[in-house]
Each structure stands twice: as C-alpha cells, then as structure tokens.
Amino acid sequence: MKLDQDEIVKLLKNKKIKLTPNRIKIACELFNSDDHSSIEEIHQRLLKNGERISFTSIYNIVKLFESAGLVKEIKVGNKSHYDPNVIPHIHFICNECGNVTDLNIFETDRENLQLLINNLILHYTKYDVDNFELNLYGICENCKNEEQGSD
8 A cells, every 4th residue: 555645644644643843744754655654664764764652653654653543563473573554454474584565455355255264264253253363374485586596
C-alpha cells in the first residue's frame, strides 16, 4: 500500500492521531515500504535519510499505530515486524532468512478461505471467527536458490 503524505495525514486524522512531524515520517516509512519492517529497520532507514528520531520514539509511535489498527505486529522468532496491510491475508515466513512476504490472493479466494476457516472452526467449536491471520513457514525462493547454488 503506497500512500502519499496527504493520504497519510488523512489516515492519521481519521484515527484521531495527533499529527506530529515524527508520526508523519514514520507513517510514510511504514506505508511506503515494500517489506514488513522492524523498528530497527525503520530506525536505520530514517537515520540513512538524515532523520534523527530515537529508537524509543519510533517504537512508541509504531505501537500507537498498532493500537489504532493501522498496522499489525508479526512475530518471527524474537523479532517483531509491522504490516500496514491489516485486512486478513496470508504471510510466508522464511525459516532461513526470516523474511516475511505477503501472499497476494484474489478477493474471492480470500473470502473462500475465510468461509473455510469459519466452517472448520464451527465444526469443532462454537466460536465465531471474524478475522484471521495465516502464516506459512518454509524456505523462500532466494534462500532456495542460494542453497542450490552452493551444492
């Protein structure tokens, strides 16, 4: 999800988040990144761009965004990544490099998956599922190619 600064300001306002320069900069980093960034990765990119925002400030702002429902935390081992795509979707997490990738599926497939999960849960329990998070684990294409190249 790529957003320009005006769209980010509107998004933060809609969530009743007070606008500050640091919040806008961090939101721009999160919403315009091609990966699922960790706090450390956000901090390093901002430093590289000449921004002097403390690690603690970045952490607090990302947690504020998470509590407002703007990002989701994804735990990979002892490292947290943050995903601005908060609609139900599938992640592929590489066991080798720890990279987190969205598996983009069509809307109808996502609806079918939601229905499948609901039916499966209802078969075994009385729970109602209104949201889901599915993480698949394995070896990503890059790590697989590196393994094959070293053989």
